[in-house]
Amino acid sequence: MAIRYELIKECKQTGARLGRLHTPHGVIETPIFMPVGTQATVKAMTPEELKDMAAQIILSNTYHLYLRPGHELVKEAGGLHKFMNWDRPILTDSGGFQVFSLGDLRKISEEGVEFQSHLDGSRHFLSPERVMEIETALGADIIMAFDECAPYPADYDYVKKSMERTTRWAKRCKDSFENTENQALFGIVQGGMFRDLREQSAKELVELDFPGYSIGGLSVGESKDLMYEVLDYTTPLLPKNKPRYLMGVGSPDALIEGVIRGVDMFDCVLPTRIARNGTAMTSEGRIAIKNAKYTRDFTPLDPNCTCYTCKNYTRAYLRHLYKADEILSSRLMSTHNLYFLIHLMKQVREAIMEDRLMDFRNEFFAKYYGETLL
Amino acid sequence: MAIRYELIKECKQTGARLGRLHTPHGVIETPIFMPVGTQATVKAMTPEELKDMAAQIILSNTYHLYLRPGHELVKEAGGLHKFMNWDRPILTDSGGFQVFSLGDLRKISEEGVEFQSHLDGSRHFLSPERVMEIETALGADIIMAFDECAPYPADYDYVKKSMERTTRWAKRCKDSFENTENQALFGIVQGGMFRDLREQSAKELVELDFPGYSIGGLSVGESKDLMYEVLDYTTPLLPKNKPRYLMGVGSPDALIEGVIRGVDMFDCVLPTRIARNGTAMTSEGRIAIKNAKYTRDFTPLDPNCTCYTCKNYTRAYLRHLYKADEILSSRLMSTHNLYFLIHLMKQVREAIMEDRLMDFRNEFFAKYYGETLL
Numbered sequence: 001m002a003i004r005y006e007l008i009k010e011c012k013q014t015g016a017r018l019g020r021l022h023t024p025h026g027v028i029e030t031p032i033f034m035p036v037g038t039q040a041t042v043k044a045m046t047p048e049e050l051k052d053m054a055a056q057i058i059l060s061n062t063y064h065l066y067l068r069p070g071h072e073l074v075k076e077a078g079g080l081h082k083f084m085n086w087d088r089p090i091l092t093d094s095g096g097f098q099v100f101s102l103g104d105l106r107k108i109s110e111e112g113v114e115f116q117s118h119l120d121g122s123r124h125f126l127s128p129e130r131v132m133e134i135e136t137a138l139g140a141d142i143i144m145a146f147d148e149c150a151p152y153p154a155d156y157d158y159v160k161k162s163m164e165r166t167t168r169w170a171k172r173c174k175d176s177f178e179n180t181e182n183q184a185l186f187g188i189v190q191g192g193m194f195r196d197l198r199e200q201s202a203k204e205l206v207e208l209d210f211p212g213y214s215i216g217g218l219s220v221g222e223s224k225d226l227m228y229e230v231l232d233y234t235t236p237l238l239p240k241n242k243p244r245y246l247m248g249v250g251s252p253d254a255l256i257e258g259v260i261r262g263v264d265m266f267d268c269v270l271p272t273r274i275a276r277n278g279t280a281m282t283s284e285g286r287i288a289i290k291n292a293k294y295t296r297d298f299t300p301l302d303p304n305c306t307c308y309t310c311k312n313y314t315r316a317y318l319r320h321l322y323k324a325d326e327i328l329s330s331r332l333m334s335t336h337n338l339y340f341l342i343h344l345m346k347q348v349r350e351a352i353m354e355d356r357l358m359d360f361r362n363e364f365f366a367k368y369y370g371e372t373l374l
Numbered sequence: 375m376a377i378r379y380e381l382i383k384e385c386k387q388t389g390a391r392l393g394r395l396h397t398p399h400g401v402i403e404t405p406i407f408m409p410v411g412t413q414a415t416v417k418a419m420t421p422e423e424l425k426d427m428a429a430q431i432i433l434s435n436t437y438h439l440y441l442r443p444g445h446e447l448v449k450e451a452g453g454l455h456k457f458m459n460w461d462r463p464i465l466t467d468s469g470g471f472q473v474f475s476l477g478d479l480r481k482i483s484e485e486g487v488e489f490q491s492h493l494d495g496s497r498h499f500l501s502p503e504r505v506m507e508i509e510t511a512l513g514a515d516i517i518m519a520f521d522e523c524a525p526y527p528a529d530y531d532y533v534k535k536s537m538e539r540t541t542r543w544a545k546r547c548k549d550s551f552e553n554t555e556n557q558a559l560f561g562i563v564q565g566g567m568f569r570d571l572r573e574q575s576a577k578e579l580v581e582l583d584f585p586g587y588s589i590g591g592l593s594v595g596e597s598k599d600l601m602y603e604v605l606d607y608t609t610p611l612l613p614k615n616k617p618r619y620l621m622g623v624g625s626p627d628a629l630i631e632g633v634i635r636g637v638d639m640f641d642c643v644l645p646t647r648i649a650r651n652g653t654a655m656t657s658e659g660r661i662a663i664k665n666a667k668y669t670r671d672f673t674p675l676d677p678n679c680t681c682y683t684c685k686n687y688t689r690a691y692l693r694h695l696y697k698a699d700e701i702l703s704s705r706l707m708s709t710h711n712l713y714f715l716i717h718l719m720k721q722v723r724e725a726i727m728e729d730r731l732m733d734f735r736n737e738f739f740a741k742y743y744g745e746t747l748l
Contacts, residue, residue, distance in 0.1 A: 040694065044701040069669070069694040077672055077690060085686045295443070298451055312459045316451060320414065320443040327418040327704055 002141065003184040003211055005030075005243045005264075011352050015235060015262035018352045021243050023089040023141040024182055025081065028056045030243065030264040031348055033255060033341045034091060036272070039064050040074070040084040043272045044330045045338070047086045053307065053339040054346070057088060057141075059267040062134055063095035067117050067124075071137035079139030091267070093247070094131050094144040094188075097216075100151075108148065110165065128172035136179045144214060145173040147188040152220040159192035166190045167204045174208055184211040186245060192217055193226055195233055202237035212243040215263070219248045228257050235262035252281060252344055252368055256361050259348055271337035276330045278322045281340045285368050289333070294319045307339035308332075376515065377558040377585055379404075379617045379638075385726050389609060389636035392726045395617050397515040398556055399455065399463040402430045404617065404638040405722055407629060407715045408465060410646070413438050414448070414458040417646045418704045419712070421460045427681065427713040428720070431462060431515075433641045436508055437469035441491050441498075445511035453513030465641070467621070468505050468518040468562075471590075474525075482522065484539065502546035510553050518588060519547040521562040526594040533566035540564045541578045548582055558585040560619060566591055567600055569607050576611035586617040589637070593622045602631050609636035626655065626718055626742055630735050633722055645711035650704045652696045655714045659742050663707070668693045681713035682706075 002024055009018040021028040035042045035050060038061045042050060050058065065074060077083040080090055099106055099113050106115035112127030128146045135143040147166040150159045170187045177185050187205035191197030205213060215234055218227045231246070238244050243264045249255065250268020258266060271281065278289045282302035287294075289301075297315040309318070309332040321329035344364075351360035376398055383392040395402040409416045409424060412435045416424060424432065439448060451457040454464055473480055473487050480489035486501030500508075502520045509517040521540040524533045544561045551559050561579035565571030579587060589608055592601045605620070612618050617638045623629065624642020632640060645655065652663045656676035661668075663675075671689040683692070683706040695703035718738075725734035 039698040039700060040691070041698075041700050041702045044705075046702065046705070068698060069690070073670060073690065073694075076670060077688065083688075083691055085691075296447060296450060314451065314457075316443070316447065317414070317457055317459075320447075324413045324415075324442060326413060326415050327701055328415045328420065330701055331418075331420070331705075 001184070001211060002180060002182055003243075005212070005241060007240060009353060011260075011357050012355050013358050014260040016259045016348075016352050016357050017262060017264060018349055019243070019264060021264070023057075023184070025087060025089040025141050026056070028089060029349060031255075031259045031345055032056060032265055033250065033345045034059045034265060034267040035338050035342075036061075036267055036269045037084070037086075038269070039068070040080060042338075043276070044327070044334045045272075047084070049308075049335060050086075050338070051088070053335070053342055055088070055338065055342055057091060058086060059091045059093065060084075060138070060140065061095070061098065062092045062131065062138065062144075063098035065092075065138060066095060066134050067119055071134045075137040075139070081139065089142070090140040091142040091245075092135050092138050092140040092144065094135070094146045095126060096144075096147040096188075097149045097248070099126060100149055110168075112146075128169040129176040132173050132177040132185075136177070136183065140183060142184045142186060142212065145170040145185060145187050145210075147190060147216055149217050149220065150190060150192050152192065152217075152222050154192055156194055156197075159190075159194060160197055163190040163192070163197050163201050167201060170205055170210075171208055174210070186210055186212040186214050188214040188216040188247075189234060189238070190217045193222060193230055198230060198234045199237060202234060206237070206239060210242070212245065213238050214245040214247050216247050218246065219254070224254060224257070227254070228261065231258060231261040231263065238262075250341065252341070253365065255341065255344065256348060256364065259352075260357065260361065271341050272334045275333035275337045278329070278333065280333055281337050283367055285370070289315065289319050289322050291319075301336055302340070305336065305340065305343075307336050307343075309336040309339075375558070375585060376554060376556055377617075379586070379615060381614060383727060385634075385731050386729050387732050388634040390633045390722075390726050390731050391636060391638060392723055393617070393638055395638070397431075397463040397558070399461060399515050400430070402463060403723060405629075405633045405719055405726075406430060406639055407624065407719045408433045408639060408641040409712050409716075410435075410641055410643045411458070411460075412643070413442070414454060416712075417650070418701070418708045419646075421458070423682075423709060424460075424712070425462070427709070427716055429462070429712065429716055431465060432460060433465045433467065434458075434512070434514065435469070435472065436466045436505065436512065436518075437472035439466075439512060440469060440508050441493055445508040449511040449513070455513065463516070464514040465516040465619075466509050466512050466514040466518065468509070468520045469500060470518075470521040470562075471523045471622070473500060474523055484542075486520075502543040503550040506547050506551040506559075510551070510557065514557060516558050516560060516586065519544040519559060519561050519584075521564060521590055523591050523594065524564060524566050526566065526591075526596050528566055530568055530571075533564075533568060534571055537564040537566070537571050537575050541575060544579055544584075545582055548584070560584055560586040560588050562588040562590040562621075563608060563612070564591045567596060567604055572604060572608045573611060576608060580611070580613060584616070586619065587612050588619040588621050590621050592620065593628070598628060598631070601628070602635065605632060605635040605637065612636075624715065626715070627739065629715065629718065630722060630738065633726075634731065634735065645715050646708045649707035649711045652703070652707065654707055655711050657741055659744070663689065663693050663696050665693075675710055676714070679710065679714065679717075681710050681717075683710040683713075
């Protein structure tokens with residue numbers, strides 16, 4: 001087995017779990033937020049900077065790497081770790097989400113998905129077997145089965161058919177995937193916002209005995225309350241001795257609420273994307289650095305933060321860099337936002353350990369969102 | 375006096391000098407290449423990265439900082455060093471070059487230059503006295519007098535009038551500049567490609583007794599041979615106990631030829647600009663990383679280089695980052711090119727010390743340019 005999940009402690013107040021995930025490239029403390037490196041680079045960052053902020057695992061995207069530079073090239077380079085100079089764990093998604101997001105540019109059949117590249121319009125075909133081939137070539141520690149992420153809203157029949165095909169594809173992935181000693185294949189629970197479909201999906205996937213499970217099809221446009229409701233009934237269906245990964249979630253409230261509902265792993269482009277747009281997550285909520293009120297603000301982005309950016313630069317300087325369209329703006333803002341989420345999850349782990357997760361949640365929310373979410 | 379130039383050794387074969395420039399923020403070994411941080415940031419780089427590659431002094435641009443974020447704001451921030459988190463020496467240009475480059479957007483009089491901002495069209499007036507005010511507020515260790523950089527080609531009468539006004543402006547700068555204990559004001563020798571005008575300019579500026587001298591109006595479109603010819607007769611006119619700075623020059627051949635002709639300091643945006651366009655300077659000449667032949671090239675950018683980029687990444691990965699328009703591409707390529715020039719100047723200093731500068735020049739040129747420049 002490529003990975004092993006070690007359950008350290010269950011929260012007394014909530015469904016939260018403290019754990020350790022042992023992988024071929026090291027041990028990950030969970031719950032964890034995983035920075036996203038779509039094209040074999042976490043945008044604007046070096047691997048050393050990610051390590052300095054205690055990033056333990058990063059995610060990369062199969063769809064993008066398959067199209068450019070190509071998985072065969074990455075394999076020739078010695079695999080994704082070596083190609084991008086990152087020696088800690090990596091997780092690759094399956095490309096399913098990206099392919100299905102192509103809309104008119106893709107056609108689904110039982111066999112797989114035919115689609116056109118968003119880069120050059122060239123035609124491609126991805127099947128569960130082909131995706132396993134690609135993810136094996138990339139060589140991430142944790143890889144995802146090829147799934148369909150149903151849109152939201154979608155009617156019951158569509159979601160049911162899609163979920164059942166995703167389960168059949170999960171089985172085909174498992175049957176064709178051979179590199180089980182070095183890589184762990186996760187199944188992805190689908191079923192939209194329908195409880196019985198989530199139950200069916202979870203049950204059938206658990207029978208296939210994957211080393212870990214993702215929860216897909218959330219954070220796709222539904223309300224956060226609905227997402228939490230789905231998590232409420234979905235995570236208890238998953239085995240306690242396996243890690244649970246909620247895909248595409250990265251806002252501080254959703255991370256904490258996800259942990260409370262028993263999720264161990266999260267990923268999202270949110271921190272780096274809003275950073276490049278000049279928005280910082282701080283202990284007192286989001287701030288848009290271009291705001292005129294920061295023109296002569298010679299205090300750090302977040303007075304309670306100890307990241308490289310907050311230790312060395314002022315809001316006035318960050319605003320100047322952003323207005324002047326300087327690359328250093330993206331760097332310093334991304335550094336801060338990633339540190340913020342990674343550090344948030346560290347605090348969450350400490351709170352679980354000390355049986356005060358709900359107190360931590362309430363204090364954090366009061367400062368970050370004001371009273372609105374309490 | 376804010377600075378002191380210490381002449382360590384004169385080359386036996388050429389006009390090259392080995393020296394040390396003592397400034398309020400530390401000692402600079404000369405000859406030196408200065409990375410350019412136009413808008414209070416060397417594009418794509420942090421101060422720590424510049425220190426790691428042994429950058430000893432950087433340049434920043436008065437025109438740009440005056441317009442954005444404004445010199446008063448920088449002063450409020452505690453000066454440019456503190457604003458941008460750089461505690462080593464800084465040199466600011468005078469804004470003359472940028473203002474005169476505005477063409478139809480500026481009008482010159484004896485009093486100064488009226489111009490429109492390239493950012494928002496707002497109207498401004500810069501005079502020698504005003505520029506001293508601005509450069510004092512920015513607080514660089516070395517500052518430039520406000521000059522006119524005559525275009526090339528230009529007729530004798532225009533260049534003569536322009537040079538004589540530049541000299542009068544240099545005197546006005548000197549007369550109005552008060553912060554001489556903390557900042558060193560350089561005079562700028564002009565005179566285009568005319569020997570008698572260069573002689574007149576140098577003579578009159580030397581009489582004004584500046585702590586250092588720049589050579590302006592070169593690298594403006596003339597051939598390199600013509601530039602070297604102007605240097606041949608200009609540098610000997612400057613005092614041996616003062617530093618000499620050739621503005622806007624950064625190609626490896628021009629750096630070495632400039633040193634041979636007695637220049638101590640150079641600056642140019644070339645290494646960072648071409649880096650962002652995917653071009654690297656290597657010990658075997660320039661390479662364009664987008665070239666298809668690097669697709670599966672798993673060797674470093676420059677096999678003879680020990681910079682961060684060359685120690686950790688392959689040409690194939692760098693090509694991928696460039697094609698994918700990733701910020702890390704600009705970072706890694708800029709890191710390499712800056713290191714390349716800084717390291718080149720270190721080798722030049724060693725060659726002067728060991729009386730083998732011409733041998734070094736010939737060997738370097740043979741590898742970098744092939745036989746063409748020998």
